[in-house]
Amino acid sequence: MDLLGRIADDLELGLNDDVRTLVRQAIDARLSASTILNDGLLAGMAVVGRRFKAHEIFLPDVLLAARAMHAGLELLEPFLASEDVRPRGTVILGTVAGDQHDIGKTLVGIMLRGAGYEVVDLGIDVDPETFVDAALEHRASIIGLSALLTTTMPAMGVVVRHVKERQLAGKIQTLVGGAPVTREFALEIGADAYAYDAASAVETVEALMDSRRC
Protein backbone atom coordinates (compact mmCIF):
# COMPACT_ATOMS: atom_id res chain seq x y z
CA MET A 1 0.00 0.00 0.00
CA ASP A 2 1.18 3.53 -0.65
CA LEU A 3 2.52 5.69 2.12
CA LEU A 4 -0.55 7.91 2.34
CA GLY A 5 -2.90 4.94 2.60
CA ARG A 6 -0.77 3.51 5.40
CA ILE A 7 -0.87 6.86 7.23
CA ALA A 8 -4.66 6.87 6.97
CA ASP A 9 -4.91 3.25 8.15
CA ASP A 10 -2.56 3.69 11.10
CA LEU A 11 -4.35 6.88 12.10
CA GLU A 12 -7.64 4.98 12.13
CA LEU A 13 -6.06 2.48 14.53
CA GLY A 14 -4.70 5.25 16.74
CA LEU A 15 -1.07 4.18 16.27
CA ASN A 16 0.51 7.56 16.88
CA ASP A 17 4.15 6.39 16.82
CA ASP A 18 3.59 4.68 13.46
CA VAL A 19 1.77 7.70 12.09
CA ARG A 20 4.67 9.91 13.14
CA THR A 21 7.21 7.62 11.46
CA LEU A 22 5.21 7.41 8.24
CA VAL A 23 4.61 11.15 8.08
CA ARG A 24 8.35 11.69 8.44
CA GLN A 25 8.95 9.21 5.60
CA ALA A 26 6.41 11.02 3.45
CA ILE A 27 8.11 14.36 4.14
CA ASP A 28 11.49 12.82 3.29
CA ALA A 29 9.96 11.42 0.07
CA ARG A 30 9.17 15.05 -0.85
CA LEU A 31 5.41 14.66 -0.82
CA SER A 32 3.81 18.02 -0.28
CA ALA A 33 2.60 18.75 3.23
CA SER A 34 -0.90 19.48 2.00
CA THR A 35 -1.05 16.10 0.22
CA ILE A 36 0.11 14.31 3.37
CA LEU A 37 -2.48 16.20 5.36
CA ASN A 38 -5.42 15.74 2.99
CA ASP A 39 -4.82 12.28 1.55
CA GLY A 40 -3.20 10.77 4.65
CA LEU A 41 -4.24 12.26 7.97
CA LEU A 42 -7.58 13.81 7.04
CA ALA A 43 -8.57 10.84 4.88
CA GLY A 44 -8.03 8.56 7.87
CA MET A 45 -9.89 10.87 10.20
CA ALA A 46 -12.83 11.06 7.80
CA VAL A 47 -13.18 7.27 8.00
CA VAL A 48 -13.01 7.46 11.80
CA GLY A 49 -15.78 10.08 11.79
CA ARG A 50 -17.98 7.96 9.53
CA ARG A 51 -17.47 4.80 11.57
CA PHE A 52 -18.16 6.65 14.83
CA LYS A 53 -21.37 8.04 13.40
CA ALA A 54 -22.38 4.53 12.31
CA HIS A 55 -21.67 3.26 15.87
CA GLU A 56 -19.06 0.86 14.55
CA ILE A 57 -16.45 2.35 16.87
CA PHE A 58 -16.64 4.23 20.17
CA LEU A 59 -15.30 7.41 21.71
CA PRO A 60 -11.99 5.89 22.89
CA ASP A 61 -11.18 4.91 19.29
CA VAL A 62 -11.89 8.47 18.16
CA LEU A 63 -9.72 9.89 20.94
CA LEU A 64 -6.80 7.66 19.99
CA ALA A 65 -7.19 8.55 16.30
CA ALA A 66 -7.28 12.25 17.18
CA ARG A 67 -4.10 11.80 19.20
CA ALA A 68 -2.44 10.16 16.20
CA MET A 69 -3.70 13.02 14.01
CA HIS A 70 -1.97 15.51 16.32
CA ALA A 71 1.23 13.49 16.30
CA GLY A 72 1.33 13.68 12.50
CA LEU A 73 0.20 17.27 12.33
CA GLU A 74 2.95 18.40 14.69
CA LEU A 75 5.57 17.25 12.18
CA LEU A 76 3.71 18.73 9.24
CA GLU A 77 3.01 22.16 10.67
CA PRO A 78 6.26 23.92 9.69
CA PHE A 79 5.90 22.58 6.13
CA LEU A 80 2.25 23.56 5.92
CA ALA A 81 3.20 27.08 6.97
CA SER A 82 5.89 27.32 4.28
CA GLU A 83 3.45 25.98 1.65
CA ASP A 84 1.05 28.65 2.87
CA VAL A 85 -1.58 26.05 3.70
CA ARG A 86 -3.85 27.64 6.24
CA PRO A 87 -6.04 25.76 8.65
CA ARG A 88 -9.46 24.87 7.27
CA GLY A 89 -10.99 27.53 9.50
CA THR A 90 -11.50 28.40 13.12
CA VAL A 91 -14.45 27.44 15.29
CA ILE A 92 -15.25 28.88 18.71
CA LEU A 93 -16.90 26.41 21.08
CA GLY A 94 -18.51 26.72 24.47
CA THR A 95 -21.35 25.67 26.72
CA VAL A 96 -23.77 28.53 27.19
CA ALA A 97 -24.34 28.26 30.89
CA GLY A 98 -23.21 26.21 33.86
CA ASP A 99 -23.49 22.62 32.95
CA GLN A 100 -21.81 19.65 34.58
CA HIS A 101 -22.07 17.69 31.36
CA ASP A 102 -19.59 19.33 29.03
CA ILE A 103 -18.37 16.13 27.41
CA GLY A 104 -20.51 16.66 24.30
CA LYS A 105 -18.90 19.98 23.50
CA THR A 106 -15.44 18.61 24.26
CA LEU A 107 -16.13 15.76 21.87
CA VAL A 108 -17.20 18.16 19.14
CA GLY A 109 -13.88 19.97 19.67
CA ILE A 110 -11.90 16.74 19.37
CA MET A 111 -13.69 15.78 16.17
CA LEU A 112 -13.28 19.24 14.63
CA ARG A 113 -9.58 19.38 15.50
CA GLY A 114 -9.27 15.89 14.09
CA ALA A 115 -10.83 17.11 10.86
CA GLY A 116 -8.22 19.88 10.61
CA TYR A 117 -10.00 22.88 12.08
CA GLU A 118 -8.61 25.26 14.64
CA VAL A 119 -10.79 25.10 17.72
CA VAL A 120 -10.96 27.60 20.56
CA ASP A 121 -12.82 25.95 23.44
CA LEU A 122 -14.10 28.57 25.86
CA GLY A 123 -15.30 25.97 28.35
CA ILE A 124 -18.55 26.12 30.29
CA ASP A 125 -20.80 28.97 31.38
CA VAL A 126 -19.70 31.33 28.62
CA ASP A 127 -21.56 34.64 28.30
CA PRO A 128 -22.65 36.04 24.89
CA GLU A 129 -20.04 38.83 24.77
CA THR A 130 -17.21 36.37 25.38
CA PHE A 131 -18.35 34.16 22.50
CA VAL A 132 -18.45 37.04 20.05
CA ASP A 133 -15.25 38.69 21.34
CA ALA A 134 -13.41 35.38 20.94
CA ALA A 135 -14.76 34.93 17.40
CA LEU A 136 -13.48 38.39 16.45
CA GLU A 137 -10.12 37.91 18.18
CA HIS A 138 -9.47 34.53 16.52
CA ARG A 139 -11.06 35.49 13.19
CA ALA A 140 -13.48 32.61 13.54
CA SER A 141 -16.50 32.43 11.31
CA ILE A 142 -18.43 29.86 13.36
CA ILE A 143 -19.51 29.78 16.99
CA GLY A 144 -20.61 26.35 18.24
CA LEU A 145 -22.99 26.54 21.20
CA SER A 146 -23.75 23.63 23.49
CA ALA A 147 -26.42 23.22 26.15
CA LEU A 148 -27.40 20.10 28.00
CA LEU A 149 -29.78 21.58 30.49
CA THR A 150 -33.27 22.52 29.48
CA THR A 151 -33.00 25.59 31.68
CA THR A 152 -29.93 26.89 29.85
CA MET A 153 -31.19 26.39 26.28
CA PRO A 154 -32.70 29.88 26.06
CA ALA A 155 -29.19 31.30 26.56
CA MET A 156 -28.39 30.00 23.05
CA GLY A 157 -30.97 32.39 21.68
CA VAL A 158 -29.31 35.23 23.57
CA VAL A 159 -25.97 34.52 21.87
CA VAL A 160 -27.62 34.36 18.43
CA ARG A 161 -29.31 37.71 19.10
CA HIS A 162 -26.07 39.19 20.35
CA VAL A 163 -24.32 38.27 17.08
CA LYS A 164 -27.07 40.11 15.20
CA GLU A 165 -26.97 43.13 17.53
CA ARG A 166 -23.29 43.54 16.83
CA GLN A 167 -24.03 43.55 13.08
CA LEU A 168 -22.08 40.35 12.60
CA ALA A 169 -24.85 38.16 11.18
CA GLY A 170 -23.48 36.38 8.11
CA LYS A 171 -19.89 37.08 9.13
CA ILE A 172 -20.21 34.88 12.19
CA GLN A 173 -22.49 31.86 11.97
CA THR A 174 -23.95 29.96 14.90
CA LEU A 175 -24.19 26.20 15.24
CA VAL A 176 -26.19 24.74 18.13
CA GLY A 177 -26.35 21.27 19.65
CA GLY A 178 -26.70 19.29 22.85
CA ALA A 179 -29.01 16.54 24.08
CA PRO A 180 -32.22 18.56 24.53
CA VAL A 181 -31.66 20.77 21.46
CA THR A 182 -33.69 20.05 18.33
CA ARG A 183 -33.69 21.34 14.77
CA GLU A 184 -37.01 23.09 15.48
CA PHE A 185 -35.49 24.87 18.47
CA ALA A 186 -32.49 25.95 16.38
CA LEU A 187 -34.83 27.42 13.76
CA GLU A 188 -36.91 29.15 16.38
CA ILE A 189 -33.96 31.00 17.92
CA GLY A 190 -32.57 31.87 14.47
CA ALA A 191 -29.34 29.84 14.68
CA ASP A 192 -27.59 29.22 11.36
CA ALA A 193 -27.27 25.47 11.85
CA TYR A 194 -28.04 22.52 14.09
CA ALA A 195 -26.05 19.34 14.67
CA TYR A 196 -27.51 16.20 16.19
CA ASP A 197 -24.18 14.78 17.39
CA ALA A 198 -20.42 15.35 17.24
CA ALA A 199 -19.94 13.60 13.90
CA SER A 200 -22.73 15.62 12.30
CA ALA A 201 -21.22 18.76 13.82
CA VAL A 202 -18.13 18.22 11.66
CA GLU A 203 -20.24 17.73 8.53
CA THR A 204 -22.28 20.80 9.38
CA VAL A 205 -19.18 22.94 9.93
CA GLU A 206 -17.83 21.72 6.58
CA ALA A 207 -21.11 22.67 4.90
CA LEU A 208 -21.09 26.12 6.52
CA MET A 209 -17.47 26.71 5.50
CA ASP A 210 -18.21 25.56 1.92
CA SER A 211 -21.21 27.85 1.67
CA ARG A 212 -18.93 30.78 2.55
CA ARG A 213 -16.44 29.97 -0.20
CA CYS A 214 -19.07 30.19 -2.94
Add this chain to the structure above:
Amino acid sequence: MLKRLMSGDRLVGDGAWGSLLMARGLPPGACPDAMNLQRPEVLEEIAAEYLEAGADLLTTNTFGGSPLALERYGLESRVEEINRRGAEIIAGVTGGRALVSASVGPSGRILKPYGDTDPGVVGDGFRRQVAALAEGGADVICIETMTDLEEACLAVDAARLEAPGLPVMASMTFEAIPRGFFTVMGVSVEAAVVGLCDRGADIIGTNCGNGIDLMVSIAEELARHSSVPVLVQSNAGLPVADADGVVYPEGPEFFSDRITALLQLGVAVIGGCCGTTFDHVRVIRRQVDRWIDERPTV
Protein backbone atom coordinates in the same frame (compact mmCIF):
# COMPACT_ATOMS: atom_id res chain seq x y z
CA MET B 1 -29.16 -2.86 53.57
CA LEU B 2 -27.50 -5.70 51.68
CA LYS B 3 -29.12 -8.25 53.96
CA ARG B 4 -32.53 -6.74 53.23
CA LEU B 5 -31.91 -6.86 49.50
CA MET B 6 -30.51 -10.38 49.59
CA SER B 7 -33.60 -11.57 51.41
CA GLY B 8 -35.74 -10.24 48.56
CA ASP B 9 -36.69 -6.81 49.85
CA ARG B 10 -36.93 -3.96 47.33
CA LEU B 11 -35.89 -0.37 47.97
CA VAL B 12 -37.19 2.88 46.50
CA GLY B 13 -34.73 5.60 45.50
CA ASP B 14 -35.47 9.29 45.13
CA GLY B 15 -35.78 11.39 41.95
CA ALA B 16 -34.06 14.32 40.24
CA TRP B 17 -32.20 16.98 42.25
CA GLY B 18 -30.58 19.40 39.82
CA SER B 19 -33.80 20.79 38.36
CA LEU B 20 -35.25 21.22 41.86
CA LEU B 21 -32.14 23.11 42.99
CA MET B 22 -32.49 25.47 40.03
CA ALA B 23 -36.16 26.00 40.74
CA ARG B 24 -35.10 26.97 44.27
CA GLY B 25 -32.56 29.56 43.29
CA LEU B 26 -29.38 27.81 42.11
CA PRO B 27 -28.13 30.33 39.52
CA PRO B 28 -27.05 29.11 36.08
CA GLY B 29 -23.33 28.52 36.10
CA ALA B 30 -23.06 28.09 39.85
CA CYS B 31 -21.69 24.95 41.47
CA PRO B 32 -24.65 22.79 42.62
CA ASP B 33 -22.56 21.02 45.26
CA ALA B 34 -21.66 24.33 46.92
CA MET B 35 -25.32 24.61 47.96
CA ASN B 36 -24.36 22.21 50.77
CA LEU B 37 -22.42 25.06 52.35
CA GLN B 38 -24.55 28.01 51.28
CA ARG B 39 -28.17 26.85 51.37
CA PRO B 40 -28.52 23.64 53.41
CA GLU B 41 -32.18 24.44 54.11
CA VAL B 42 -32.99 23.99 50.40
CA LEU B 43 -31.52 20.48 50.44
CA GLU B 44 -33.34 19.66 53.66
CA GLU B 45 -36.62 20.71 52.09
CA ILE B 46 -36.13 18.55 48.97
CA ALA B 47 -34.93 15.55 50.99
CA ALA B 48 -37.89 15.83 53.37
CA GLU B 49 -40.29 15.84 50.45
CA TYR B 50 -38.67 12.77 48.84
CA LEU B 51 -38.79 11.04 52.23
CA GLU B 52 -42.47 11.88 52.52
CA ALA B 53 -43.02 10.54 48.98
CA GLY B 54 -41.72 7.18 50.15
CA ALA B 55 -38.03 7.02 49.24
CA ASP B 56 -35.91 4.50 51.16
CA LEU B 57 -32.71 6.07 49.85
CA LEU B 58 -32.02 9.81 49.83
CA THR B 59 -29.23 11.05 47.61
CA THR B 60 -26.63 13.54 48.80
CA ASN B 61 -25.97 16.64 46.69
CA THR B 62 -22.40 15.58 45.96
CA PHE B 63 -22.57 14.31 42.36
CA GLY B 64 -19.87 16.77 41.32
CA GLY B 65 -18.01 16.62 44.64
CA SER B 66 -14.76 15.05 43.47
CA PRO B 67 -11.76 17.42 43.40
CA LEU B 68 -11.47 17.37 39.60
CA ALA B 69 -15.15 18.23 39.18
CA LEU B 70 -15.00 20.98 41.83
CA GLU B 71 -11.84 22.37 40.25
CA ARG B 72 -14.01 23.82 37.46
CA TYR B 73 -15.44 26.18 40.05
CA GLY B 74 -12.17 26.76 41.90
CA LEU B 75 -13.55 24.80 44.86
CA GLU B 76 -11.14 21.86 44.92
CA SER B 77 -9.78 22.92 48.31
CA ARG B 78 -13.26 22.51 49.81
CA VAL B 79 -13.85 18.86 48.85
CA GLU B 80 -13.95 17.69 52.47
CA GLU B 81 -16.40 20.35 53.67
CA ILE B 82 -18.75 20.05 50.69
CA ASN B 83 -19.00 16.27 50.88
CA ARG B 84 -19.11 15.96 54.66
CA ARG B 85 -21.84 18.60 54.87
CA GLY B 86 -23.67 16.98 51.97
CA ALA B 87 -23.96 13.72 53.90
CA GLU B 88 -24.69 15.43 57.23
CA ILE B 89 -27.60 17.41 55.76
CA ILE B 90 -29.31 14.29 54.40
CA ALA B 91 -28.55 12.27 57.55
CA GLY B 92 -30.21 15.04 59.55
CA VAL B 93 -33.39 14.65 57.50
CA THR B 94 -33.58 10.85 57.40
CA GLY B 95 -33.16 10.41 61.14
CA GLY B 96 -32.74 6.70 60.44
CA ARG B 97 -35.98 6.42 58.43
CA ALA B 98 -34.11 6.21 55.13
CA LEU B 99 -30.57 5.49 53.99
CA VAL B 100 -28.12 8.25 53.10
CA SER B 101 -27.04 7.42 49.55
CA ALA B 102 -23.79 9.27 48.97
CA SER B 103 -23.54 10.32 45.33
CA VAL B 104 -20.21 10.08 43.51
CA GLY B 105 -20.36 11.22 39.87
CA PRO B 106 -17.71 11.23 37.13
CA SER B 107 -14.66 13.46 37.38
CA GLY B 108 -15.56 14.97 34.01
CA ARG B 109 -12.10 14.14 32.71
CA ILE B 110 -10.94 11.55 30.22
CA LEU B 111 -8.29 9.15 31.47
CA LYS B 112 -4.99 8.44 29.75
CA PRO B 113 -4.23 7.23 27.13
CA TYR B 114 -7.50 8.49 25.60
CA GLY B 115 -7.43 11.80 27.43
CA ASP B 116 -4.96 13.80 29.46
CA THR B 117 -5.80 12.75 33.01
CA ASP B 118 -3.72 10.42 35.12
CA PRO B 119 -5.92 7.64 36.59
CA GLY B 120 -4.01 7.94 39.87
CA VAL B 121 -5.17 11.53 40.26
CA VAL B 122 -8.78 10.53 39.63
CA GLY B 123 -8.54 7.67 42.13
CA ASP B 124 -6.99 9.87 44.81
CA GLY B 125 -9.75 12.41 44.22
CA PHE B 126 -12.48 9.82 44.74
CA ARG B 127 -10.75 8.72 47.97
CA ARG B 128 -10.90 12.26 49.36
CA GLN B 129 -14.56 12.53 48.40
CA VAL B 130 -15.60 9.14 49.81
CA ALA B 131 -13.72 9.66 53.07
CA ALA B 132 -15.59 12.91 53.65
CA LEU B 133 -18.95 11.35 52.71
CA ALA B 134 -18.37 8.50 55.18
CA GLU B 135 -17.40 10.94 57.90
CA GLY B 136 -20.61 12.88 57.26
CA GLY B 137 -22.78 9.82 57.84
CA ALA B 138 -23.21 8.07 54.47
CA ASP B 139 -25.01 4.70 54.64
CA VAL B 140 -24.19 3.59 51.12
CA ILE B 141 -21.84 4.91 48.43
CA CYS B 142 -23.66 5.53 45.14
CA ILE B 143 -21.28 5.75 42.16
CA GLU B 144 -23.43 6.93 39.25
CA THR B 145 -23.69 8.13 35.66
CA MET B 146 -20.34 6.54 34.82
CA THR B 147 -19.45 5.86 31.18
CA ASP B 148 -15.83 4.76 31.59
CA LEU B 149 -15.45 1.39 33.31
CA GLU B 150 -11.94 2.20 34.52
CA GLU B 151 -13.12 5.41 36.19
CA ALA B 152 -16.08 3.59 37.77
CA CYS B 153 -13.67 0.95 39.10
CA LEU B 154 -11.42 3.65 40.55
CA ALA B 155 -14.44 4.98 42.44
CA VAL B 156 -15.30 1.47 43.69
CA ASP B 157 -11.70 1.07 44.90
CA ALA B 158 -11.91 4.41 46.69
CA ALA B 159 -15.14 3.36 48.41
CA ARG B 160 -13.65 0.03 49.48
CA LEU B 161 -10.57 1.74 50.90
CA GLU B 162 -12.10 4.78 52.56
CA ALA B 163 -15.51 3.41 53.58
CA PRO B 164 -14.84 -0.29 54.10
CA GLY B 165 -18.00 -0.85 56.14
CA LEU B 166 -20.42 0.61 53.61
CA PRO B 167 -22.15 -1.12 50.70
CA VAL B 168 -21.18 0.20 47.27
CA MET B 169 -23.60 0.75 44.38
CA ALA B 170 -22.08 1.37 40.96
CA SER B 171 -24.25 2.56 38.11
CA MET B 172 -23.42 3.34 34.49
CA THR B 173 -25.20 5.20 31.70
CA PHE B 174 -25.87 3.21 28.53
CA GLU B 175 -27.22 4.23 25.18
CA ALA B 176 -29.07 2.14 22.63
CA ILE B 177 -27.21 1.66 19.37
CA PRO B 178 -28.09 -0.79 16.59
CA ARG B 179 -26.02 -3.60 18.07
CA GLY B 180 -27.11 -3.23 21.69
CA PHE B 181 -26.55 -1.11 24.77
CA PHE B 182 -23.15 0.50 25.28
CA THR B 183 -21.81 3.48 27.20
CA VAL B 184 -20.41 6.34 25.15
CA MET B 185 -16.97 4.91 25.99
CA GLY B 186 -17.99 1.60 24.43
CA VAL B 187 -18.66 -0.48 27.57
CA SER B 188 -21.31 -3.18 27.05
CA VAL B 189 -23.79 -4.08 29.79
CA GLU B 190 -22.10 -7.43 30.32
CA ALA B 191 -18.62 -5.86 30.52
CA ALA B 192 -19.93 -3.35 33.07
CA VAL B 193 -21.48 -6.07 35.25
CA VAL B 194 -18.40 -8.28 35.14
CA GLY B 195 -15.96 -5.40 35.66
CA LEU B 196 -17.83 -3.77 38.53
CA CYS B 197 -18.58 -7.05 40.33
CA ASP B 198 -14.95 -8.18 40.02
CA ARG B 199 -13.88 -4.91 41.56
CA GLY B 200 -16.17 -5.45 44.53
CA ALA B 201 -19.36 -3.47 43.88
CA ASP B 202 -22.22 -4.82 46.01
CA ILE B 203 -25.00 -3.51 43.81
CA ILE B 204 -24.67 -2.70 40.11
CA GLY B 205 -27.00 -0.85 37.82
CA THR B 206 -27.86 1.87 35.39
CA ASN B 207 -29.07 5.44 35.64
CA CYS B 208 -29.77 8.34 33.28
CA GLY B 209 -29.61 8.54 29.51
CA ASN B 210 -32.89 6.84 28.64
CA GLY B 211 -36.62 6.76 29.25
CA ILE B 212 -38.00 3.91 31.28
CA ASP B 213 -38.87 1.56 28.39
CA LEU B 214 -35.22 1.25 27.39
CA MET B 215 -34.26 1.02 31.07
CA VAL B 216 -36.44 -2.10 31.33
CA SER B 217 -34.49 -3.61 28.42
CA ILE B 218 -31.16 -2.68 30.01
CA ALA B 219 -32.33 -4.08 33.36
CA GLU B 220 -33.18 -7.36 31.68
CA GLU B 221 -29.60 -7.60 30.43
CA LEU B 222 -28.13 -6.49 33.77
CA ALA B 223 -30.19 -9.09 35.62
CA ARG B 224 -29.12 -11.82 33.21
CA HIS B 225 -25.42 -11.21 33.86
CA SER B 226 -25.43 -10.14 37.50
CA SER B 227 -25.23 -12.22 40.62
CA VAL B 228 -25.55 -9.14 42.84
CA PRO B 229 -28.66 -6.93 43.31
CA VAL B 230 -29.49 -4.56 40.44
CA LEU B 231 -30.31 -0.84 40.64
CA VAL B 232 -32.25 1.19 38.03
CA GLN B 233 -32.76 4.96 38.16
CA SER B 234 -34.61 6.08 35.06
CA ASN B 235 -35.05 9.48 33.47
CA ALA B 236 -38.63 10.59 32.80
CA GLY B 237 -37.88 10.12 29.11
CA LEU B 238 -35.52 12.30 27.11
CA PRO B 239 -36.19 16.02 27.22
CA VAL B 240 -38.25 17.49 24.38
CA ALA B 241 -38.62 21.15 23.51
CA ASP B 242 -41.99 22.81 23.89
CA ALA B 243 -43.25 26.38 23.86
CA ASP B 244 -42.10 27.16 27.41
CA GLY B 245 -38.68 25.56 27.14
CA VAL B 246 -38.27 21.87 27.63
CA VAL B 247 -40.17 19.06 29.30
CA TYR B 248 -39.55 15.45 30.21
CA PRO B 249 -42.38 13.53 28.56
CA GLU B 250 -42.88 10.52 30.86
CA GLY B 251 -45.29 11.35 33.67
CA PRO B 252 -45.57 9.42 36.94
CA GLU B 253 -48.35 7.12 35.71
CA PHE B 254 -46.34 6.25 32.59
CA PHE B 255 -43.83 4.73 35.01
CA SER B 256 -46.40 2.57 36.80
CA ASP B 257 -46.47 -0.67 34.73
CA ARG B 258 -42.78 -0.36 33.88
CA ILE B 259 -41.93 -0.32 37.59
CA THR B 260 -43.75 -3.63 37.93
CA ALA B 261 -41.80 -4.94 34.94
CA LEU B 262 -38.54 -3.96 36.69
CA LEU B 263 -39.68 -5.71 39.88
CA GLN B 264 -40.48 -8.85 37.92
CA LEU B 265 -36.98 -8.80 36.48
CA GLY B 266 -35.68 -8.82 40.03
CA VAL B 267 -34.46 -5.21 40.14
CA ALA B 268 -33.77 -4.48 43.81
CA VAL B 269 -33.41 -0.70 43.94
CA ILE B 270 -35.66 1.52 41.79
CA GLY B 271 -35.51 5.29 41.66
CA GLY B 272 -35.61 8.22 39.28
CA CYS B 273 -33.02 10.35 37.51
CA CYS B 274 -33.37 13.51 35.38
CA GLY B 275 -36.92 14.79 35.02
CA THR B 276 -38.46 12.62 37.73
CA THR B 277 -40.38 14.31 40.54
CA PHE B 278 -41.83 13.61 43.97
CA ASP B 279 -44.87 12.16 42.18
CA HIS B 280 -42.73 9.67 40.26
CA VAL B 281 -41.32 8.50 43.59
CA ARG B 282 -44.86 8.14 44.98
CA VAL B 283 -45.76 5.89 42.04
CA ILE B 284 -42.61 3.82 42.47
CA ARG B 285 -43.41 3.45 46.19
CA ARG B 286 -47.00 2.41 45.40
CA GLN B 287 -45.94 -0.18 42.82
CA VAL B 288 -43.22 -1.61 45.05
CA ASP B 289 -45.62 -1.90 48.00
CA ARG B 290 -48.26 -3.57 45.81
CA TRP B 291 -45.76 -5.98 44.39
CA ILE B 292 -44.50 -6.96 47.85
CA ASP B 293 -48.09 -7.42 49.12
CA GLU B 294 -49.19 -9.54 46.18
CA ARG B 295 -46.04 -11.61 45.96
CA PRO B 296 -46.59 -15.20 47.04
CA THR B 297 -44.63 -15.83 50.22
CA VAL B 298 -41.92 -18.43 49.96
